[in-house]
Amino acid sequence: MKHIFCNTGYFFREVRTLFRMNWVSNILTLISTGLIFFLLAMVISGWWISDSVMESVRGEAEMSVYYDERLEDDGVMQLVERIKEIEGVQGAHVISADEAYDRMVDILGKDARVLEYFDDNPFGAFVEVRISLDKVQPIMEVLRRTEGVADIRDNREVLERLHQIAEILSVLGYLIIAAVGISTLVILSHIIRQGIYHNREQIHTLRLLGAPEAFIAFPFLMAGLLLTLLGGGVAAALAAYTLKFIYGQMAGPLPFIPLPPIGAVIQSMATLMLPLSAALGIAGSLFGLMSERRF
Amino acid sequence: MIKAKGVCLKYPDGTPALNNINLSVEPGELVYVTGPSGSGKTSLLKLFMGVEYPTEGSLEILGQQIAKVHEKEIRQLRMKLGPVFQEFRLIKGRTVMENVMLGMRFLNASPSRLKEDAGVALTKVGLAHKALSLVENLSWGECQRVAIARAVARKPELILADEPTGNLDKDNALNILELLTSFKDNKTAVVITTHATHLIEGQKDCTLIRVDGGSISRERTGGA
Known part of the structure; x- marks a missing residue:
């Protein structure tokens, strides 16, 4: 592991080179992961908000x-x-x-x-x-x-209907989390595979020089992690803006809906999105690396 | 350093590349492997680098058996080798210095040591002034020198150069050969393949291995 720590600067330069050499593809990946994560952030926030509303309504039955x-x-x-x-x-x-x-x-x-x-x-x-x-x-x-x-x-009928909506949202939430997780893994592993393919000569040379697989793979892992972290960050920012907008729109015509505080929703959503996007980034990169070991 | 006994190499499609190779190379030895194109010189070097495995016989490089089952150990063995590839295999988009340092980055040397060793190697090959140039802006001969610097900066026990004079004019080719042979010392052996036999005519204190039709003949020239 010593060579990993000693070469931090080199790895960052390699990541920059990986982005520069394939920038169109990387920007498209960033946009796709950002949109997917945005969808996820909105569903999760909707889920939390509906749960909170349900709890409030339950308390006021x-x-x-x-x-x-x-x-x-x-x-x-x-x-x-x-x-x-x-x-x-x-x-x-x-x-x-x-x-x-x-x-x-x-x-x-x-x-x-x-x-x-x-x-x-x-x-x-x-x-x-x-x-x-x-x-x-x-x-x-x-x-x-x-x-x-x-x-x-x-108002049992109304309450039961609200309860059903919350349950549907909950199931949809799980489904969307699964779909987003798989999509992110597929997209990322694909971009990593592409990166590996573009750099196959360099990878082969490093192998001939005796470089350990971890040393060769590290820049690709970092690239995947940075891409998804950026995507997650963009999605969180976009979702925060959208939630604020929706809250603003609901405050006028639907003042009686007991929405949870917007600050808490945004903070929870961002706290979840960043580690989740990082975890998916690492998983996608590892998946891509494992499927391209022949280079 | 190199011990080959009855080594044969057949490619997966059945094409025979080398047949019953027996040879040994000792520390401090300079070996020229010659022969026409397609004779098996590069195949022999691929075996020495652990890129190919003998299909028959036994091959030992720096004490390591070259066989598929020892893949992990062979990766470590490569760290002790100084390979100079026919097509250089320099990394584009990086500077000369970066390329030389790249060969040492995973050898657990400190960053300051990396830079120092790379600088010394570049000085030896006469390219210290081009340390910050991108490799794609270098001439063919300069690229070959960078490849040599990358190999020797690692302080290898065995330098393996595959056709280092290919595509070079006679003067440049002779310079490259002279440069490579200068890295031979008591501990380091140098193995160079070349099809240009005229370049090594009159070479003293070296071993000539002629590869032809997958078989070899060996000849030792006297000291100067």
Whole structure:
């Protein structure tokens, strides 16, 4: 290994020569790996964001319990206390008809004018129940049997759909990671093989002079590593810019979606992309070198 | 240094290249291998470099058996050789100094030592002033000198030069031969192949090996 450390400067010069001698091919490789890594970065970020949104939504899972209008205030308070005792219920409180109206005004925004067409408040009072998402079914069963409960509305369908989307994204994420990994390996090993082919005379001369295989291979490994690291860096920068843009676009029309902090997403994505691209670069270079041992 | 007993070489397609070669080369010996083109001179040198393996017989170079099973050891053996190739095999896009240093980079010498040894070798071949020139800007004779400098800078025990005078005019060819023979000493043997027998006529204190039709004849010339 001593000759590897002693020749660091030489290896860097060789890498520069390898890039210079085959620069068109290397730039195309850089662009392809950068785009592939960009795709990977976006899928992984999307996956994280959807997971985070799901977690937030899970934490805010609610049911609306409408009670019998004939119940007096004392009866309503007793009902609220009984609901709080049900296993899986995290909290319950009464939302008056006026509060329900105000909430709808907030949700509808400019379109809230439509509510002016009603002579009376169309909304009734209800009990807002915060629950654990995994206990929806047993809570529903207890509530249905509870005296004074007239109707129950839950957003289970929406939550289940979100959950399904997150699962699909998760599967897609795994598939894309596998596809990107294989593509990067193939592209890199191909470019390394090309580099070896272009330098076959030099490699043969080095072998005739007795150079160890590790000494011959090292510049090619370094070239592969640098190419993918650069590709990973470009992809991370591009993905960071795109995520910021998407966040900016979503902030206006969809303010209620609880997105995770953009800084944390970008930092996690960059922290993953750089080591991942380096690992794929080394693996691709080794694969290329092993498949071209005849030169 | 070189011990060959009944060595035969056949190429994979069955073409016989060398037949029943018996010879030995001792330290400090100067050996000229001559013969017409296609006679087997280069094949003999390929065997000495461990590029080809004998298909029959036994060949030992610097104590190392040359056989397919010893591939790893043969790679290490090559570090002790000073090969000068017929087509130079210099690395384009690199300077003269880089090319000479390249032959030593994996011999575990320090970077300052590499530069020093390369500089000494270039001075010996008269090309110190062209150390920073790119090899593609050199003349044929200069390229040959760089190839020799690369071989001798490694301080080899055995210098193997394959047709080093090919494509050179007579004066340049004689200079190259003189240069190569000057590296022979008590420890270092020099083996040179050439088809230009007129260049070695009258050479003293050397061994002449004539290769023809895959067989060899050996002749020793007297000292000066």
